[in-house]
Amino acid sequence: MYGLQAISAQNGWAMAVAGALIVMAGLTVLSLVIAQLHKVAAFLEKGVEKRSEKKQAVKTAPKEAAVTKPPSVDIDEAQARLKPLAAELGESFELTNLYELANSGELPHVHLSIRSLRESGVIVPAGDGRFVWRD
Amino acid sequence: MPVDVQTIEPLAFFQGLSYVELEQFASSLKPRSVKKGEVLLRQGTPAMTFFIVLSGTFTVTLEKGRSYTLDKKGTVIGWSTVIAPFEYTGTAMAETDGEVLSISSNDFFQLIQNNNALGKKIMQKIQKIASERKALSSNKKR
Amino acid sequence: MDLLIQFLTNTGYYLLDFRNVIMLLVGSLFLYLAIAKEYEPLLLLPIGFGVLVGNIPFFKGFGLGIYEPNSVLHYLYFGVTTGVYPSIVFLGLGAMTDFSSLLAMPRLMLLGAAAQMGIYFTLLGALALGFLPKEAGSIAIIGGADGPTSIFLTAKLAPHLIGPIAIAAYSYMALIPIIQPPIMRLLTTQKERRIHMPDMRDVSRTEKLLFPAAGLILCCFLAPASIPLLGPFFFGNLMKESGVVDRLAQTARTAIIDTATIFLGFTVGASTQADVFLTPKSVGIFFLGAVAFSIATASGVLFGKIMNLFMKQKINPLLGAAGVSAVPGSAREVHQVGLQADPTNYLLMHAMACNSSGVIGSAICAGILWSFLV
Numbered sequence: 001m002y003g004l005q006a007i008s009a010q011n012g013w014a015m016a017v018a019g020a021l022i023v024m025a026g027l028t029v030l031s032l033v034i035a036q037l038h039k040v041a042a043f044l045e046k047g048v049e050k051r052s053e054k055k056q057a058v059k060t061a062p063k064e065a066a067v068t069k070p071p072s073v074d075i076d077e078a079q080a081r082l083k084p085l086a087a088e089l090g091e092s093f094e095l096t097n098l099y100e101l102a103n104s105g106e107l108p109h110v111h112l113s114i115r116s117l118r119e120s121g122v123i124v125p126a127g128d129g130r131f132v133w134r135d
Numbered sequence: 136m137p138v139d140v141q142t143i144e145p146l147a148f149f150q151g152l153s154y155v156e157l158e159q160f161a162s163s164l165k166p167r168s169v170k171k172g173e174v175l176l177r178q179g180t181p182a183m184t185f186f187i188v189l190s191g192t193f194t195v196t197l198e199k200g201r202s203y204t205l206d207k208k209g210t211v212i213g214w215s216t217v218i219a220p221f222e223y224t225g226t227a228m229a230e231t232d233g234e235v236l237s238i239s240s241n242d243f244f245q246l247i248q249n250n251n252a253l254g255k256k257i258m259q260k261i262q263k264i265a266s267e268r269k270a271l272s273s274n275k276k277r
Numbered sequence: 278m279d280l281l282i283q284f285l286t287n288t289g290y291y292l293l294d295f296r297n298v299i300m301l302l303v304g305s306l307f308l309y310l311a312i313a314k315e316y317e318p319l320l321l322l323p324i325g326f327g328v329l330v331g332n333i334p335f336f337k338g339f340g341l342g343i344y345e346p347n348s349v350l351h352y353l354y355f356g357v358t359t360g361v362y363p364s365i366v367f368l369g370l371g372a373m374t375d376f377s378s379l380l381a382m383p384r385l386m387l388l389g390a391a392a393q394m395g396i397y398f399t400l401l402g403a404l405a406l407g408f409l410p411k412e413a414g415s416i417a418i419i420g421g422a423d424g425p426t427s428i429f430l431t432a433k434l435a436p437h438l439i440g441p442i443a444i445a446a447y448s449y450m451a452l453i454p455i456i457q458p459p460i461m462r463l464l465t466t467q468k469e470r471r472i473h474m475p476d477m478r479d480v481s482r483t484e485k486l487l488f489p490a491a492g493l494i495l496c497c498f499l500a501p502a503s504i505p506l507l508g509p510f511f512f513g514n515l516m517k518e519s520g521v522v523d524r525l526a527q528t529a530r531t532a533i534i535d536t537a538t539i540f541l542g543f544t545v546g547a548s549t550q551a552d553v554f555l556t557p558k559s560v561g562i563f564f565l566g567a568v569a570f571s572i573a574t575a576s577g578v579l580f581g582k583i584m585n586l587f588m589k590q591k592i593n594p595l596l597g598a599a600g601v602s603a604v605p606g607s608a609r610e611v612h613q614v615g616l617q618a619d620p621t622n623y624l625l626m627h628a629m630a631c632n633s634s635g636v637i638g639s640a641i642c643a644g645i646l647w648s649f650l651v
Contacts, residue, residue, distance in 0.1 A: 002406065006406075006407060012413075013401070015400060015649050015650075017397075019397050019649065022499065022645055023641050024391070026641055027390035030495045035383040037488065037491065038380075038484055041483035041487060
């Protein structure tokens with residue numbers, strides 16, 4: 001069988017038309033998608049940029065914290081707040097016990113207060129890890 | 136023997152190319168020693184290769200007996216490989232022993248297929264050289 | 278004495294017939310075209326030498342010939358008959374192709390699609406000439422102008438035609454400089470040939486990374502039968518663009534593709550034994566191959582002209598000829614014809630975009646034909 005008869009008998013017309021349409025449609029869709037790729041790329045690059053900016057900010061943040069000064073503590077006020085608690089613990093006490101007692105009483109800046117009192121010589125070491133209150 | 140990037144980097148034609156682009160171009164170039172009297176390319180033959188002069192003096196003879204000498208390092212001979220008329224417009228012969236780098240048109244187009252950005256830069260350079268050549272030949276005609 | 282006579286009757290001189298001589302001349306012609314004229318030497322030299330090797334007469338049954346099991350050539354031919362070599366070649370092609378031009382101007386992809394019409398016209402022509410459907414499908418794919426794709430599909434549909442189809446495909450690819458320019462000039466006016474294309478924008482690395490993924494999914498979901506070709510193709514491209522496996526990409530586009538090309542060309546050439554190749558069918562295949570290339574070129578160019586009816590920014594219709602996926606030959610021809618019309622009109626980068634889309638288009642067509650004809 002030859003000629004147009006052969007083409008029709010073997011379903012040639014359908015194969016040719018269908019094949020041509022499929023490849024045209026496929027590449028058209030691909031071209032439409034890649035025409036938008038630059039927008040997707042820009043979106044992804046923006047996301048990456050934001051994430052890297054965040055990382056940079058986190059890296060620089062601890063340095064800024066080191067630079068800021070801690071809040072100042074009034075020694076007299078600290079004495080007034082903590083002396084009664086120290087008296088409850090006895091003549092000599094451990095600093096951790098005083099710290100826990102002050103925290104349970106929800107006093108502000110407990111650690112800073114105790115440190116300030118130690119530095120100013122109000123709380124002095126008594127030996128064996130214990131401290132005494134000196135008026 | 137492969138061509139070193141350092142060999143081509145200082146040449147005028149390769150100015151503006153990044154190190155990676157120079158590496159890619161260098162890998163396609165073939166060094167060739169040329170003896171005095173050797174003909175590099177003949178007028179009227181299909182232009183399939185272009186050459187970059189590294190050393191030596193070359194005479195290019197055009198139609199009607201006109202000729203000029205090329206001895207500057209980095210000069211390109213055989214531009215018709217990539218621009219019209221795609222056949223050599225002159226005959227280039229070595230006046231002295233020398234050395235050239237050659238690249239075939241197949242390798243050149245393969246290079247562009249591999250790196251479109253490099254291809255764009257090269258084609259812009261070629262466009263500039265082609266327009267300079269045109270201006271030069273129209274001046275000579277006057 | 279008997280031993281000597283037996284030896285002499287087994288020599289190639291004794292077994293030579295005129296068909297071997299014809300094929301040896303064909304092989305020599307290919308070698309001449311490759312070496313002296315530098316027509317596609319990477320393809321024609323292995324094929325040409327393979328034709329010489331395959332047509333040296335030998336005593337059948339010794340396990341020497343490419344079609345004899347347990348012969349060395351038969352083992353090497355395995356990569357052709359199973360489609361392994363074409364897949365490997367596509368891996369290397371993907372690793373050496375830069376899709377920036379195509380990504381910068383996606384509408385050029387339509388020209389690559391249009392150029393595949395040559396395949397379907399050839400399918401009709403082959404059926405009309407009395408070829409069986411599977412044979413017609415294998416012949417039609419020559420119109421895709423892609424050697425590995427032609428070999429891949431023929432190995433699946435009509436393995437007995439691998440030799441003539443491969444020779445036809447590669448021969449016409451080498452003859453692109455002769456086939457295409459007259460058709461381009463015939464179908465375009467001087468004014469159309471002088472249309473300048475706009476400069477291409479720069480394409481980001483992210484786009485080049487997204488493309489192989491998008492291409493793989495869209496193309497292979499549409500035509501899963503093209504996975505053996507497009508899967509490695511986009512994989513190779515991703516390796517190239519990722520920048521993190523440069524060593525692998527470099528190997529894929531050099532050593533691996535070169536190895537596959539050597540064995541593919543050599544064994545395909547060797548498979549063109551005179552008794553298999555010199556048949557009336559081969560004449561029909563060569564004739565249809567020329568028709569396929571011509572129609573592919575014409576349909577690409579004509580589609581470019583049709584696009585210009587609807588587009589504000591005109592495209593140069595010569596670019597349609599570059600949709601024929603003979604990379605980079607057809608892009609080079611378009612560039613040359615464009616420059617001959619206007620020495621300031623550099624179409625090469627745009628032509629490369631059409632070329633790349635043609636490769637994808639022909640692989641999809643191979644998948645479609647395989648699924649129709651299996």
